[in-house]
Amino acid sequence: MIAVARAEATAGAALGAAAGDGSPFPPVARPSVERLEGSLIRDVAQSAWDVEGLIPLWFGEPDLPTPPAAVEAAIGSLRAGETLYSSNFGIAPLREAIAEYARGLGRRVTAGRVCVTSSGLNAVMLAAQAILSPGDRVVVLTPHWPNLAAIPQVLGAEIVLVPLSASGGRWRLDLDRLLQALTPEVRMLILNSPSNPTGWTMPAAGMREVLAHCRRLGIWILADEVYERMVFEGQAAPSFLEVAEPDDRLVAVNSFSKAWSMTGWRLGWLTAPEALMPALGRLSEFNTSCAPVFVQRGAIAALSGAGDFVRAATDRLRGLRDLATTRLGAIPGVSVPEPDGAMYAFFAVEGCDDSVALARRLAREARVGLAPGRAFGAAGEGRLRLCFAVAEPTLAEACDRLAAALPALARS
Ligand SMILES: Cc1ncc(COP(=O)(O)O)c(C=O)c1O
Known part of the structure; x- marks a missing residue:
């Protein structure tokens, strides 16, 4: 047993030396895997899991039940x-x-x-x-x-x-x-x-x-x-x-x-x-x-049953898209390009240069869970993503909360 452990330690040291970093063992995973960033959406969600009454619109899931x-x-x-x-x-x-x-x-x-x-x-x-x-x-x-x-x-x-x-x-x-x-x-x-x-x-x-x-x-x-x-x-x-x-x-x-x-x-x-x-x-x-x-x-x-379910879901989604883009677009400092498809409003917030920090604060202080734009690459910084595939009253309430909180939060 000891001999095996020693042999493994020696092999590990040799690999570490081969890696040239002086460490007794090589990195745990391949370099391309070590370099991967964790999900910033999960990061924000985990920072606010305990917020009571939060409306979670950060993940990309429709709220309708499966047919x-x-x-x-x-x-x-x-x-x-x-x-x-x-x-x-x-x-x-x-x-x-x-x-x-x-x-x-x-x-x-x-x-x-x-x-x-x-x-x-x-x-x-x-x-x-x-x-x-x-x-x-x-x-x-x-x-x-x-x-x-x-x-x-x-x-x-x-x-x-x-x-x-x-x-x-x-x-x-x-x-x-x-x-x-x-x-x-x-x-x-x-x-x-x-x-x-x-x-x-x-x-x-x-x-x-x-x-x-x-x-x-x-x-x-x-x-x-x-x-x-x-x-x-x-x-x-x-x-x-x-x-x-x-x-x-x-x-x-x-x-x-x-x-x-x-x-x-x-x-x-x-x-x-x-x-x-x-x-x-x-x-x-x-x-x-x-x-x-x-x-x-x-x-x-x-x-x-594809035709009926999908058609009804899309009709509903169109109304939700209109509601989200109209209500968010009316918030000072917010600009929302109109999406042609999918189920997200990906909107810019004037003055925001750290979308992760803003999403975290919105989750805690406005009780609305949004995905930070930076999760979608550097080109998404300054934006937030809201999934609008939820019941209309829930979406309307989320928009009310954002309208009340966003202008002040974005400036601070
Ligand atoms: C652009 C895009 N492609 C593929 C997927 C994968 O979906 P799933 O693995 O649930 O089939 C997603 C899920 O969010 C997505 O947004």
Whole structure:
């Protein structure tokens, strides 16, 4: 026993010496993992967990319950004993249902190109693991959902951020600037539309231009389309799947979390070219092996009633967006670009240069929980994100509290 411990200590010291830092042991995790910042949203939330009567609007979850048909189908599946391992790609009826659903939205998708994943986040991870090597360059639009930059970073890739800007009351992308950043050295573009946190939504014409450019240079596009049904005009946001050919270097990521109020179910899917599917199957095996079958049965039921639930949820969301943007926009010093999609108001507060400190104070003093803009990259500093997918009276009360507290807090 002692000999083993001594041998380990010697090996550790040798590694530490090899690391050149003089420490007896090397760092606990790989450097790219050690460098990852923890979630600033959780940071703020944890600082105020004890505040009574707080209205939590910091996380990105709709408050509506999952469609009851999905719950019943999952329970039925468990009762029927569907509790074993299953296919790496998802059960065949769900892959078929997803392909049919996508075709209903005008997208050319076959079941063989669909891989069911254990969340949208897992879909992003699988796609990144399949395509990225250490040192690869990845372009991400910012302000951005932090995971979209963190996942390539975990894999050792280098991130180039291209900023959106807020002008004339809307979020905008300078397309030329994006195309200039997409050089031959870039391996992947990660494009999230509708975007979290901004709500910016890329028009189909922009997608065509970006796709043509990426085709010329062989750049992969990872299209994060998890908010595609949360749009305030039309039944879905434009999708890269509408403009691309089935064998284009495109992976589109989607999720049951947002449109079907199923965040805790942890189920998503990705659509990829056929040539990438064997690699995705292998990676699925080594990540989670498969998504739970009873969860997948619930998803089939959710999709079969997709139209009604999603339409009603989006109609409600439109009213909530209007309420949030009108009420927040009336607060002195606050400017709120109008989101085209998703479920967030990402607003600037005049005089704020530390959004984490401001979010912490708002949580304690105004009893409203918001996400600090800096959580979404340096381009988000000076802003706060409010998730408006909650009951109208709750949202109205949160806006009242913010109107009463924000002007003074932002100045102090
Ligand atoms: C832009 C974006 N993509 C993907 C996801 C992943 O969602 P989930 O892992 O719940 O499917 C989220 C969740 O917040 C998101 O905001």
